[in-house]
Amino acid sequence: MSTSEVLPQGAGYGVGIGLFFSAFMVGLTAMQSRYTGVSPTESEEFSSASRSVKPGLIASGIVSAWTWAATLLQSSAVAYRYGISGPWWYAAGATVQVLLFAQLAAKLKLNAPYAHTWLEIVAARWGTTAHLFFMFFGLATNLIVSSMLILGGSATVTSLTGMSTIAACFLIPLGVSIYVVVGGMRSTLLCDYTHTTVLFAIILTFMFTVYATSGYIGSISRMHHLLDEVSKISPVAGNAGGSYLTLRSKNGLIFGVINLIGNFATVFEDQAYWQRAIASRPSTTVKAYLIGGLAWFAVPFAFSTTLGLAAVAFSAVPAANSPSQDPLSSNFIPMLAPLSQNAISEGLPASLAAATLLGKSGAAALLIVLFLAVTSATSAELIAVSSILTYDVYVRYINPKATEQQILRMSHAGVAIFALVMGIAGVIFYYIGVSMGWLYTFMGVILGSAVCPIALCITWKKANKVGCIIGSLVGFSAGIIAWLVTTSALNQKVINVTVRDYEMLAGNLASIGVGAIISTTASLIWPDDYDFTSARAINNRGAAIASRNVNDELEEPEVEKKGLDVSASSTTNEAQIDPELDPVGLNKAFKFAARASIVLTLVLIILIPLPLFFAQTVYSVTGFSVWVMVGIIWIFLSAFAVAIYPLWESRAALRLISRGVIMDIFSPGSGKFVAPSSMKKPVE
Numbered sequence: 001m002s003t004s005e006v007l008p009q010g011a012g013y014g015v016g017i018g019l020f021f022s023a024f025m026v027g028l029t030a031m032q033s034r035y036t037g038v039s040p041t042e043s044e045e046f047s048s049a050s051r052s053v054k055p056g057l058i059a060s061g062i063v064s065a066w067t068w069a070a071t072l073l074q075s076s077a078v079a080y081r082y083g084i085s086g087p088w089w090y091a092a093g094a095t096v097q098v099l100l101f102a103q104l105a106a107k108l109k110l111n112a113p114y115a116h117t118w119l120e121i122v123a124a125r126w127g128t129t130a131h132l133f134f135m136f137f138g139l140a141t142n143l144i145v146s147s148m149l150i151l152g153g154s155a156t157v158t159s160l161t162g163m164s165t166i167a168a169c170f171l172i173p174l175g176v177s178i179y180v181v182v183g184g185m186r187s188t189l190l191c192d193y194t195h196t197t198v199l200f201a202i203i204l205t206f207m208f209t210v211y212a213t214s215g216y217i218g219s220i221s222r223m224h225h226l227l228d229e230v231s232k233i234s235p236v237a238g239n240a241g242g243s244y245l246t247l248r249s250k251n252g253l254i255f256g257v258i259n260l261i262g263n264f265a266t267v268f269e270d271q272a273y274w275q276r277a278i279a280s281r282p283s284t285t286v287k288a289y290l291i292g293g294l295a296w297f298a299v300p301f302a303f304s305t306t307l308g309l310a311a312v313a314f315s316a317v318p319a320a321n322s323p324s325q326d327p328l329s330s331n332f333i334p335m336l337a338p339l340s341q342n343a344i345s346e347g348l349p350a351s352l353a354a355a356t357l358l359g360k361s362g363a364a365a366l367l368i369v370l371f372l373a374v375t376s377a378t379s380a381e382l383i384a385v386s387s388i389l390t391y392d393v394y395v396r397y398i399n400p401k402a403t404e405q406q407i408l409r410m411s412h413a414g415v416a417i418f419a420l421v422m423g424i425a426g427v428i429f430y431y432i433g434v435s436m437g438w439l440y441t442f443m444g445v446i447l448g449s450a451v452c453p454i455a456l457c458i459t460w461k462k463a464n465k466v467g468c469i470i471g472s473l474v475g476f477s478a479g480i481i482a483w484l485v486t487t488s489a490l491n492q493k494v495i496n497v498t499v500r501d502y503e504m505l506a507g508n509l510a511s512i513g514v515g516a517i518i519s520t521t522a523s524l525i526w527p528d529d530y531d532f533t534s535a536r537a538i539n540n541r542g543a544a545i546a547s548r549n550v551n552d553e554l555e556e557p558e559v560e561k562k563g564l565d566v567s568a569s570s571t572t573n574e575a576q577i578d579p580e581l582d583p584v585g586l587n588k589a590f591k592f593a594a595r596a597s598i599v600l601t602l603v604l605i606i607l608i609p610l611p612l613f614f615a616q617t618v619y620s621v622t623g624f625s626v627w628v629m630v631g632i633i634w635i636f637l638s639a640f641a642v643a644i645y646p647l648w649e650s651r652a653a654l655r656l657i658s659r660g661v662i663m664d665i666f667s668p669g670s671g672k673f674v675a676p677s678s679m680k681k682p683v684e
Contacts, residue, residue, distance in 0.1 A: 009163050025179035025194075029187045035660035036653055037673040038186060043407040046184035047116055047387050049279040055288035056646035057189050058280045062098060062292030063642050064192030065272050065380035067199065067299055067373045068145070069152025070440050073347025075300035077437060079308025080339070080349040082252035083227070083236055083244030084619070084627060085609075086308065089256030091301035092604040096260070097267040098293035099597040104268070105277035105285045106590035107459045111532040113282065113581050114539040116391045118274045122457055123396065124534045126465040133469055135392060137450040139385070141269040142418075143425055144443045146173075146381045150426030151439065153374035155346045157367065169426035176378045177419035180386075181412050185279055188379045193646055195376035200639040202369045203299065206354070206362075207306045207632060214357060216317050216335070217310060224624045226313035229327045233316070234338065240616040244312055245624055247612040254501045255441075260605070261508040262444030264451045271384035272377075282580040286593040294600070295638035302631040303350070307357075307366075311336060311349035314356050345437030378422070386414030445483050445507035449475025449515030456519060461530045467522020471515045479511025 032038050044050055053061075071094075078086030112121045119138055123131035154168035179187055210217050217223050227244040235242020238250035267273050280288050314336035316327040327334070336356050339349060354362035394410045395402050402410070429439065453468035486503040619627065647654070660671035 009161050022175045022178040025187055025191050026182045028190055029179070029183035031657060031661075032186070032190070035657040035671060035673050041408070043390075043404055043411060045186065046408060046411050047383070047390070048275070049184070049186040049189065051113075051279060052281055053186070053189060053276075053279045054281060054646070054649045055284040055291065056642070056649045057193060058276050058285075058288035059292035059295060060196045060642040060646050061189045061192040061276050061380075062273070062289065063296045063299065063638075064196045064199075064376040065276070066094070066098060066267075066292075066296050066377075067196075068149055068377045069347070069370060069374050070148050071300050072303055072370065072373055073152050073155075073350050074437055074440055075304035076308035076311065076350035076353070077344050077347050078252070078255055079304040080311050080344055081236075082249045082255065083239060083246065083312075084305070084309070084624075085239075085247045085249035085252030085613075086255070087301045087304040087631075088247065088609055089252055090259060090304060091297045091299075092609065093256045093259030094263045094300070095293050095297040096597075096601040096604055097263050098273070098289060098296060099600050101267050101273055101277075102286045102289035102293070102593040102597050103590060104274075104455060104458055105280070105289050106586060106593045108274065108277050109282040109285055109581065110583060110586040110590065111458065112535040112538050115535070116278065116539065117271055117387050118454070118458065119271075119388060119392045120538050121535050122454075123392070124538050125457060125530060125532075126468075130465055130469060131392070131396075133472070134450060134454065135388070137269050137447060137454075137472065138271060138388060141266055141443075141447055142271065142381055142385050142388075143421070144439065144446070145266055145270060145272075146378065146418075146422040147425045147429050148439050148443075149374050149377050149381070150422055151429055151434070152347050153370055154426060154430070155348070157370070159346075159348055159351050161367070165430055166427055169430065170423035172374055173378050173382070173419040173422045176375045177382055177415050180379050180382045181415050184411070185275065185383055188383050189276075189279070191379055192376050193643075195372040197639075197643045199299070199369055199372050200635065200643060202365050203303050203306070203635060204639070205365065206357075207302060207635070209357060210306050210310050211628060211632075216357065217313055220625045220628050221621050223309065223313055223628075224619075224621045226316045227309060229316040230312050233327055241618050243618045244309070245619045246617060247609060248614075248616040248618075251501055253613060254505050256609075258441050258444065258501070258504050258508050261448055261512050262441065264512065265444055265447030268451045268454055269447055270381075271388055272380040275380070275384050275387060282586065283589075286589045286596075290593070290596055290600075291641050295641045297604075298631070298634040298638040302635040305628060305631050307350040307353040310357060311339075311353035314353060347437065381422070382415045382418055385418040386411050389414035389417065441504040442483075442507070445479040445504070445511050446476065448508055448512035449473070449479060451512055452516035453519040456523060460523070461532070462523050462527035463519070463530070464523040464526050464528050467526065468519040471517070471519030471522065474518055475511050475513070475515025478514040479507045482510035483507030 038045070038050075075087060075090040078090050080086070082089075108115070108118075108121075112124070115121055119131060119135055122134050150169050150172060153172050154165045157163050157168045158165045179191060183190070211220055211223065212218065217226065224245065231241070231243045231245070236244060236249065239252075240246040240248035277285055277289070315334045315338055317335045318325050318327075319333045319335045325332075336352055339352070343349075351363070351366055354366040356362075358365065390407060390410045395407065399406065450472040453463070453472050456463035456468060483503050483506060486506040490502060617623070656673070660673060663671035
């Protein structure tokens with residue numbers, strides 16, 4: 001066992017399998033079914049939780065699904081590389097996509113309220129060719145995201161326990177698939193809530209240990225001193241004064257751009273985020289995404305400001321056997337030696353810092369938090385791909401007249417199939433030498449070209465089918481060519497998979513930029529005039545929708561402009577099927593989402609970081625103290641939003657479950673939920 005393997009292999013296999021946690025989640029699903037009447041025995045409940053989930057739980061699910069292994073490991077890696085600019089650019093560069101996605105979520109509820117996947121909307125609007133074309137991007141996104149989850153999780157579990165990497169690649173998705181098959185989408189959201197709650201508790205534990213109680217660091221001023229010492233020993237190239245304590249970081253800014261572009265693809269093209277919009281109540285979808293995005297920001301920012309910077313600081317803390325206490329002395333032996341680029345790319349700064357900080361306890365805590373991050377995001381990917389395989393492959397092309405039970409069986413099979421694919425993909429990438437860090441920065445090169453075309457398809461009536469397909473295809477080619485040419489030019493005509501800034505920047509910019517320019521320009525020159533009637537009819541078996549032509553730009557709907565009276569006889573209006581689908585209200589929600597998300601994006605990407613970047617300030621103890629305190633306050637507010645608030649909004653269901661359990665204890669069999677004849681839906 002190497003020095004980094006501070007836990008026995010049994011701990012790795014126990015976390016990898018996760019059977020105890022699976023049993024726990026299966027038990028929760030059984031309790032929910034017995035005491036609230038919510039049961040995943042119908043395909044609609046399995047895939048979309050009956051489209052009735054409240055905003056707090058959706059926000060918690062967004063935080064959980066967006067917290068990958070990379071969120072914890074790669075954010076700490078960029079903090080280790082670039083200093084305090086790394087946490088900001090990682091968090092801000094991956095938050096704005098969720099905030100902006102609130103607009104797409106609002107349009108989804110307005111334009112296709114009964115869809116199961118975003119690909120169903122593409123098929124309804126543009127037909128089979130476009131459907132199959134964009135399905136490639138959708139499934140490629142799920143595969144790349146899942147591979148990153150497996151690569152990051154297996155690398156850290158192996159580092160801490162010595163567990164076989166190959167075994168970890170297969171065992172991580174195994175336990176997750178069990179409770180996803182049993183409980184479906186609602187079980188996944190309950191799992192997300194459990195994960196998120198424990199995640200915040202462990203992050204707070206690390207933060208207070210590093211900045212308050214640790215004998216090695218123990219205060220903000222001590223951390224500042226150690227980072228300043230390390231800056232003298234090994235200055236950061238491209239940073240103001242070579243310091244870790246500045247936002248003036250050239251390479252940090254380049255990473256921020258790469259991060260921003262790449263993550264648009266993994267949000268806008270990942271069914272996991274559409275799935276949560278679909279499962280959400282229409283009236284609160286925008287609220288859920290705005291809360292979830294802002295709450296998620298705190299996770300990578302606080303975590304990497306803690307463990308990423310601690311890994312740097314430990315290289316200025318003398319080891320027990322160090323002949324010298326002066327970090328500048330040639331006889332100085334640090335507690336944690338500087339890491340290689342490969343070790344950083346694998347996301348090891350966080351694991352080594354946790355183990356150095358708290359020994360086996362720190363390693364165990366990180367292993368738990370990693371398990372929670374990997375399994376929650378894995379469950380989101382499993383249910384997402386299951387929905388695509390079920391509704392976009394099986395129902396559309398194989399068995400259009402599938403029964404309820406056939407659809408449900410295919411949904412279960414889809415989970416099992418993709419769990420196996422995840423393990424195989426992780427092993428393949430491991431053997432060809434692709435790390436999580438490289439895959440994270442490269443994903444925008446492959447996927448970025450389809451971001452704008454997909455967004456236009458869902459939101460803009462003028463989006464041109466041919467232009468969007470050509471834009472995606474040419475953008476994809478441009479991204480690959482730009483990456484190859486730049487990599488070759490900077491590496492003496494050698495193509496490799498080393499994480500480098502400029503080649504990734506070139507590939508990401510070319511992919512998303514060319515795709516956006518071609519699709520938008522073609523749509524302006526040859527505009528479509530789509531009224532979304534066919535999209536609103538997707539899976540709407542309750543009525544033949546003859547929907548009014550809702551203006552899909554930023555104008556008021558016809559009803560509001562003309563003052564028309566929608567009488568009770570208008571039985572084909574969606575709002576009469578579900579009052580929350582009123583187009584006037586959903587249009588207002590979209591406008592609010594547009595204003596709020598754009599303002600927050602400008603604040604996080606431009607108004608805060610760029611003035612601090614150009615100021616070239618190296619922060620004093622006071623400035624660094626404000627930085628850390630912002631992280632602590634933000635993590636507390638986020639914990640309240642996604643851990644406490646969901647309990648409050650679900651208080652009726654919790655009372656019902658408690659009542660049923662107590663009745664079963666004192667009178668076995670009497671606690672089972674029986675819906676009143678007037679109740680159309682189970683209590684949630």
